[in-house]
Amino acid sequence: MRIRELIYRCAGIFHPDNKLALLDDRCKRRIKVLGARSLKDYLACLTSSPVRQTELTALLNEITIGETCFFRNVAQLDVLRSTVFPAIVQAKLKSRIRCLRIWSAGCSTGEEPYTLRMLLLEQTQRELKDWSLTIFATDLNERSLAQAREGFFGQHSARNLSPLYRSKYFVPHEEKLRVSAMARSNIVFRRLNLTDDAGMAQMKAMDLILCCNVLIYFDLESKRRVLRHFHDSLLPHGYLFLGNSESLYGVSDEFHLIHFAGCTGYMKSARPLTGSKCK
Amino acid sequence: MTAAPADRQLLLSRVADLRKIPTIPAVLAPLMSYLQQPVEGLDVQTVIDFLAQDKSLAAQCLQMANSPLFGRWQRIESLRAAVMNLGIRHVSDIAMSCSVLNMLPQKSGLDAIVFWEHSLGCALVCRRLAREVKVVDPAKAYLAGLLHDLGIVVNLWLLPVEFRWAFEMAKAEGIPLHEAEQRALGFTHCESGRLLAESWGLAPELIAVLSWHHSPQESGRERELVALVHIADLLCRMGGLNYGYAEKRQVSLFEDSGFALLTEGSNSLKKFDWARLTFEVDSYMDEVHGLVRAIYRG
Numbered sequence: 008m009r010i011r012e013l014i015y016r017c018a019g020i021f022h023p024d025n026k027l028a029l030l031d032d033r034c035k036r037r038i039k040v041l042g043a044r045s046l047k048d049y050l051a052c053l054t055s056s057p058v059r060q061t062e063l064t065a066l067l068n069e070i071t072i073g074e075t076c077f078f079r080n081v082a083q084l085d086v087l088r089s090t091v092f093p094a095i096v097q098a099k100l101k102s103r104i105r106c107l108r109i110w111s112a113g114c115s116t117g118e119e120p121y122t123l124r125m126l127l128l129e130q131t132q133r134e135l136k137d138w139s140l141t142i143f144a145t146d147l148n149e150r151s152l153a154q155a156r157e158g159f160f161g162q163h164s165a166r167n168l169s170p171l172y173r174s175k176y177f178v179p180h181e182e183k184l185r186v187s188a189m190a191r192s193n194i195v196f197r198r199l200n201l202t203d204d205a206g207m208a209q210m211k212a213m214d215l216i217l218c219c220n221v222l223i224y225f226d227l228e229s230k231r232r233v234l235r236h237f238h239d240s241l242l243p244h245g246y247l248f249l250g251n252s253e254s255l256y257g258v259s260d261e262f263h264l265i266h267f268a269g270c271t272g273y274m275k276s277a278r279p280l281t282g283s284k285c286k
Numbered sequence: 287m288t289a290a291p292a293d294r295q296l297l298l299s300r301v302a303d304l305r306k307i308p309t310i311p312a313v314l315a316p317l318m319s320y321l322q323q324p325v326e327g328l329d330v331q332t333v334i335d336f337l338a339q340d341k342s343l344a345a346q347c348l349q350m351a352n353s354p355l356f357g358r359w360q361r362i363e364s365l366r367a368a369v370m371n372l373g374i375r376h377v378s379d380i381a382m383s384c385s386v387l388n389m390l391p392q393k394s395g396l397d398a399i400v401f402w403e404h405s406l407g408c409a410l411v412c413r414r415l416a417r418e419v420k421v422v423d424p425a426k427a428y429l430a431g432l433l434h435d436l437g438i439v440v441n442l443w444l445l446p447v448e449f450r451w452a453f454e455m456a457k458a459e460g461i462p463l464h465e466a467e468q469r470a471l472g473f474t475h476c477e478s479g480r481l482l483a484e485s486w487g488l489a490p491e492l493i494a495v496l497s498w499h500h501s502p503q504e505s506g507r508e509r510e511l512v513a514l515v516h517i518a519d520l521l522c523r524m525g526g527l528n529y530g531y532a533e534k535r536q537v538s539l540f541e542d543s544g545f546a547l548l549t550e551g552s553n554s555l556k557k558f559d560w561a562r563l564t565f566e567v568d569s570y571m572d573e574v575h576g577l578v579r580a581i582y583r584g
Contacts, residue, residue: 021562023569024354089460089534254561263540264561266524268460268532271564 018223021252033069071220077122078167082269095214098244106139110213113221117155120144145199158186207236219250234259247273294472301478304485334365346384355573375425400530403578407527411518419552430495437479460534464500502544516544526571
C-alpha cells in the first residue's frame with residue numbers, strides 16, 4: 008500500500024485494489040534483483056537510499072514492460088473512434104479546416120502511431136473523407152525510432168490485432184509482420200526530448216496528443232514543463248490522453264479531467280475553435 | 287420513436303398500477319422501521335432475529351458480508367458475527383441490497399445482473415463520496431445509491447415492451463437511458479421511481495433521490511444527497527458499472543450542475559482527486575460482478 012502511494016505521488020500512475028497483485032509481483036522482481044530481504048527493505052530503498060531515483064525508474068520499467076503492442080488500450084481507442092474524432096471534426100468543420108494533427112509523444116517503437124493510423128484509415132472511409140491527416144510520432148530514443156520507421160514487428164506486438172487489421176494493414180515477412188505502405192503513410196517520426204523547449208515549441212496546432220506511460224518517469228518540475236508545452240501545442244478544442252490509470256492530479260490545473268466511457272482524458276479548454284491554421 | 291402526449295398519459299396511468307410490483311421482503315419493512323431510531327437505542331439480538339426470519343435473505347447477507355467491498359477480509363460465519371463485526375447499519379445496508387436484487391422480472395430487456403451491478407456499484411461510490419463530503423451520512427448515501435434507479439424496475443414490470451424500445455434506442459445511439467426514455471415514453475424512470483417511492487412510503491430524502499437524480503438542480507430538498515447520487519451514478523455509467531452499454535459522450539464533472547451543488551458545501555471536495563476515485567471505481571468492478579452474480583443465481 009505504501010509503495011502504491013509512493014508510485015502515485017511520484018509518477019502519477021495509480022494501482023487500484025484489483026491491480027495490487029501486479030504491483031506486488033513487480034516489486035518482488037526488483038527485490039530479487041537487488042537482493043533485498045523484504046518489501047519493507049525495498050520501500051526504504053525507494054525512499055531513502057542514494058539510488059532511490061534510479062530504483063524508482065527501474066520499478067516503473069518493470070511495471071510498464073511488455074505493455075507495448077498494437078491496439079493496447081481498447082477502451083481509449085473506442086472512445087477516440089466514437090467520441091473524440093467526431094468532436095474534433097465538428098469543431099473543425101465550423102472553421103472549415105479539414106486537417107487533423109495528432110501527436111504520439113513518446114511513441115517508442117511505433118505501435119501507438121501505427122494503431123492510430125489504422126484507426127484513421129478506417130474512419131477515412133466515412134467522416135474523414137477528403138481530410139488531410141498527419142500523425143507526429145516522437146521519441147527520445149533514436150534506436151526505437153529507427154525500428155518504428157522500418158515497421159517490422161514480432162508476434163508479441165501483434166497479439167491484440169484483429170484478423171481484419173492483420174490482413175488489411177500487415178504483410179508477413181519471415182517470422183515478423185511489416186506494416187503496409189498505406190498504414191505507414193502520413194506518419195512523421197521525429198526525435199524529440201519533451202523537456203527541450205525549442206523542439207517542443209515547434210509542435211503546434213495539435214488536435215490530439217497521446218502521451219502514455221512517459222510522464223511517469225519525469226520529476227514534478229519536468230512534468231509541469233512538458234504539460235505547459237502540451238497546453239501550448241493543443242488547439243482550443245484539443246484533447247490529451249495519458250496511459251491507463253495515469254493522472255495529472257496535483258501536477259497541472261491547465262487541463263480539465265474529462266470522463267469518457269471506460270477511460271479518462273484531459274481537455275485544455277471547452278472554448279470553440281477560432282480560425283487556427285494548420286501548418 | 288417519441289410518445290405523443292396522449293400516449294404519455296396512458297403509459298403513466300399503467301405505471302401508477304403499482305400492485306404488480308413485487309414488494310420488499312416482509313422482514314425488511316419492520317427492520318427498516320426499527321432502524322429509524324438512533325443507533326445507541328438499537329439491540330443487536332433484535333436485528334439478528336429480524337434477519338433470521340428469512341433464511342434465504344440471511345444466507346445472501348452472509349455472502350455479501352464476506353466481500354472485501356464491505357471491509358471484511360476474515361471469514362464471517364454467522365449473522366451474529368456479521369452484526370458484531372460490521373455494525374448494525376452496515377448489515378442493514380447489506381440486507382437491503384440482497385432484497386432489492388430479487389425484484390427485477392426474470393425476462394427483462396435489461397439484463398437484471400447488469401442493472402444491479404450498476405446499483406450496487408453506485409451505492410458503494412455514494413458511500414465513498416459521502417465520507418469525503420462529510421455533510422451526508424454514508425449509510426444514507428449507500429441506501430440512496432442502491433435504490434436510485436428503482437423507477438427502472440417499475441418500467442420493466444409495467445411497461446416491458448415500451449421500456450425495451452427505450453433501452454434499445456439508448457444502446458444503439460449510445461445516449462443516457464433517461465434521455466431515451468424521455469423520447470420513447472414521454473417520461474423517465476425518475477417519475478416512475480417517485481410513484482413507487484411515495485406508494486411504499488419511503489423516507490423523504492429517498493423520494494427526492496429517486497425523483498431528481500438526473501436533474502439535481504430541480505430538487506427542492508436534500509440537494510446535497512441528490513447531487514451526490516447524481517455524481518456517483520455518472521461515474522458508474524461512464525466507468526465499467528454502466529447498464530451494459532457505453533455512452534458515446536464526454537462528461538466534464540466540473541461543468542456539471544450536480545457537481546456545483548455538491549461541492550458548494552464542501553471545501554474538501556473542491557481539491558478532491560477525482561481521477562483517482564475513477565480508477566478506484568474500476569477496481570470495484572470485479573468484486574461487484576462476482577457478488578451480484580453469486581447472489582442472483584444463489
